[in-house]
Amino acid sequence: MGLTSAEIEQFQKQGYLVKEGVYTNTDLQPLRQGLTETVQDKCDQLIAEKQLDRDFAEASFKTRLARLYRHNPDAGHQVLMSIWSGRFHGAGMLKALRHPPLVDCVADLIGPDIVATSIYRVRPKVPGYLGGEVPWHQDSGYSMSHCYDYVMITCWIPLVDVTLENGCLWVIPKSHQSGIIRHYTGGHAGFLEVAPEDLPTGAIPVEMSAGSVLLMTSMTPHASFENTTNIVRWSIDLRYQDFEVPSNIDEIPQDYTSDRDPVTMACHPGEAYFVIRDTQHPERETTDPADFAALRQRWDRAQVSGGGRRWTPLSERKIKSS
Numbered sequence: 001m002g003l004t005s006a007e008i009e010q011f012q013k014q015g016y017l018v019k020e021g022v023y024t025n026t027d028l029q030p031l032r033q034g035l036t037e038t039v040q041d042k043c044d045q046l047i048a049e050k051q052l053d054r055d056f057a058e059a060s061f062k063t064r065l066a067r068l069y070r071h072n073p074d075a076g077h078q079v080l081m082s083i084w085s086g087r088f089h090g091a092g093m094l095k096a097l098r099h100p101p102l103v104d105c106v107a108d109l110i111g112p113d114i115v116a117t118s119i120y121r122v123r124p125k126v127p128g129y130l131g132g133e134v135p136w137h138q139d140s141g142y143s144m145s146h147c148y149d150y151v152m153i154t155c156w157i158p159l160v161d162v163t164l165e166n167g168c169l170w171v172i173p174k175s176h177q178s179g180i181i182r183h184y185t186g187g188h189a190g191f192l193e194v195a196p197e198d199l200p201t202g203a204i205p206v207e208m209s210a211g212s213v214l215l216m217t218s219m220t221p222h223a224s225f226e227n228t229t230n231i232v233r234w235s236i237d238l239r240y241q242d243f244e245v246p247s248n249i250d251e252i253p254q255d256y257t258s259d260r261d262p263v264t265m266a267c268h269p270g271e272a273y274f275v276i277r278d279t280q281h282p283e284r285e286t287t288d289p290a291d292f293a294a295l296r297q298r299w300d301r302a303q304v305s306g307g308g309r310r311w312t313p314l315s316e317r318k319i320k321s322s
């Protein structure tokens with residue numbers, strides 16, 4: 001597939017680009033299926049523990065978690081936590097990460113040799129679930145500060161059509177060129193957050209159809225707000241970089257000792273990186289879902305902590321009076 005030169009230019013100037021039709025409905029099916037199985041496993045567990053009395057298995061992918069959450073918010077929260085963030089590394093995830101039409105687009109931005117990070121997220125934004133609303137931030141706000149000058153690409157992919165009403169993403173065009181913005185810890189729902197007085201102007205909503213991709217730089221400010229519909233706004237966000245960007249490829253969690261110099265660490269030290277494309281040594285690529293899951297689990301269990309930049313808590317924010 002790949003990007004045209006006009007699309008590459010738009011990405012570079014605006015800090016974002018929407019590429020239509022990167023995944024077909026059929027391409028997305030293994031991921032939806034894997035997510036449905038994980039939801040079912042968690043429901044079965046909660047039902048066995050008598051924390052839930054029905055699983056809404058008859059509902060569609062788009063509505064099931066909305067109905068379950070409305071019926072039993074505590075159990076719904078637990079189901080969401082079992083797939084939220086990067087905790088899902090089940091069937092379909094590696095396939096989505098390695099999807100050749102997407103990787104071709106990324107290659108046009110960063111070159112042919114590509115590493116992906118485990119900082120991918122699966123986000124079922126359920127109506128009424130506050131944790132589904134993500135305040136303004138740049139993805140670089142989450143990375144180690146020695147990585148700010150590297151290019152990392154975020155690919156945000158809706159699994160259902162996304163609109164203003166169900167909480168599509170918002171971006172601020174062109175503002176990626178001004179570098180890192182101050183973030184605060186302890187923002188909405190515990191996320192990092194850029195305060196209104198620090199936010200560039202010009203935010204726009206990006207409505208998209210399922211399977212399209214919103215490509216962003218890691219300096220592009222973005223956010224998403226309330227889902228006021230009855231359907232779940234399912235999306236995934238995947239992150240890629242070239243071989244020059246610090247990663248933990250060929251390292252083990254035990255290499256991350258407390259006395260290690262932070263500037264030698266991966267941009268996100270605690271999560272596994274894996275090779276998506278290596279034109280010289282294709283044998284280094286992670287292609288087997290079982291290897292992928294094992295790699296993820298090895299780093300997840302190790303709880304590696306990095307010496308990254310620490311932002312100030314939002315509660316200590318000082319607003320200048322004019």
Ligand SMILES: O=C(O)CCC(=O)C(=O)O
Nearest residue numbers: 123134139156224235237
């Ligand atoms: O999916 C969302 O609502 C937020 C996504 C996001 O913040 C991200 O991809 O970094």
